[in-house]
Amino acid sequence: MNMTAILKSTAIALVAMTTTATAESYNANHFFAERHSMVRGPYVEFAEKVAKETGGEVKFTVFSAGSLLPPASSLQGVRDGVAQVTYHAGTYTPSELPIANLVGNMAFYNTDPLVMAFASTEFGLTNPEQQAEWKANGVVFGGGYSTSEYFMQCNTPIRTLEDMKGKRLRMAGGAWSRFAEFVGAVPVSIPSSEMYTGLDAGSLDCAVAAADALDSFSLKDVVTDLNTLAIGNYYAGFEWGYNVPFWQSISAENRRVLFNQMAYYLGQHRIEFDKDVEKAVTSAQNAGMTVTEADATLKNALAEFVVADEAVLIKTAKERGVKDPETILTSFKATIDKWDALLANVDRHDPDALAQLARAEIYDLLDEKTYGVD
The missing domain is CATH 3.40.190.170 (Bacterial extracellular solute-binding protein, family 7)
Incomplete structure (x- = not known):
């Protein structure tokens, strides 16, 4: 066999291997290091649990610290299928995500990170204008997050x-x-x-x-x-944003697995984040x-x-094409206030209690057969 034939044969073998790997596993991307609280639970442990709960049908390979996509490219990367799920910081794409940045810049309205993680998640999953923005950018919003103060x-x-x-x-x-x-x-x-x-x-x-x-x-x-x-505190963008073809290709049952695991890690990451802050400061x-x-x-x-900056938020959103930012902010504030009240009556240090609340108030109300599909 001559060298040309050998190279051709090797290339075919590599393509076959890549195709097989792609069929068996998917890429999960986060630009924080693996030891970070927003990666080690919501991505590393999450991937392990999803693989187990789906019987191996959905297996994520986790890429952290920007090893797959740099921060500014994560939105485009998930849209184009480089990653099937990714974290994205909305600040990097203000023109593409003007509504996400509008609500993300409301970070001074309520600085309770747990409230903002839950409020941004419900808003991102249910607000029609925000949903339209995700869809226009080729992403299925899965859930939000919040840093500590x-x-x-x-x-x-x-x-x-x-x-x-x-x-x-x-x-x-x-x-x-x-x-x-x-x-x-x-x-x-x-x-x-x-x-x-x-x-x-x-x-x-x-x-x-x-x-x-x-x-x-x-x-x-x-x-x-x-x-x-x-x-x-920072919560613009999403902790889990899914590639549309990937999301639509998996079964409704497996989408429910993802819903349940996101509900758990929505609260879990907040508990761990605050523990990391306390440890670091001490x-x-x-x-x-x-x-x-x-x-x-x-x-x-x-x-x-x-007080003064809200007018700037509204003006900037209008310049970016948001038609009615005042109504959007009013809706978001109501969602924040709702979660401020709900989280006053739950053990904020119990991830299972927080997960139960997230499911009851958010994820169980979504239809896994239609969400992100219609």
Whole structure:
């Protein structure tokens, strides 16, 4: 057999192997590291449970830390079938997801992460305008999430409004960047993976992020001060977004398995996220980091910003083509208030109790035969 024939034979064999692998397993994508609370439970454990509950009919191979898709490409990647399920941070695609970014920028309305995880999930699954947006982008929305509260993690003390002047703050974009400008700081838009370098090199004064970053991004090595002013929390986009052909190809019974597992990990990831924050802050304090509260001038400035920024949210949404952002925000606020009340009467540290509530109020009300199919 000549070399050309050998290469041709090898190529055919590789294609066959790839086709077989694709038929047996699917790709699950997340750009956080595998040790992160939003990956190790909602993706790694999730994949194991789904494979077991579907009798091996739905098997996900989990790719983490951007090894399959970079953050800005996750929406396109799931639409095009590079991944069959992915996490997506909505900030990366404001033009494609104007409604998701509109509600995602309401992060200061209620900073309770558990409330926002459940509220964003129900809204994303049931609001007609939001559903139309997912469909237009070739994704079946599966469920939301929320980070823990965002805090200023700094290499310089921040106590007062005056302390904020001219400080360079890593922000998540949108409302967070506008808040920085509102208080006289300078917003810096960089990925979370670059926070350490920025603080270490002095190009950042603070990273504004959930405090688990002290461990997950090793910020405790470069952060000397943490201010506990809650600068919102992040939930824009989705924790699980599915490729449409994949979703429609699996059985209704297997879609119900996915519903049930998402209901469980919706609450589980919040419990684990907060545990990681507590552990990270304690460890950093033991290593010498100072934890402090904002003074009245800074708290008042945040309160003033929250009121003023809603008009900006509405104006920006209209510029991006959202027809009636006022009505959408009213609906979202009602959903938030509903979950604020519901979660007051459940053990917030019991993942099974939270899963039962998520099923009863959200997932059991969906029809696995038609959701994402019609």
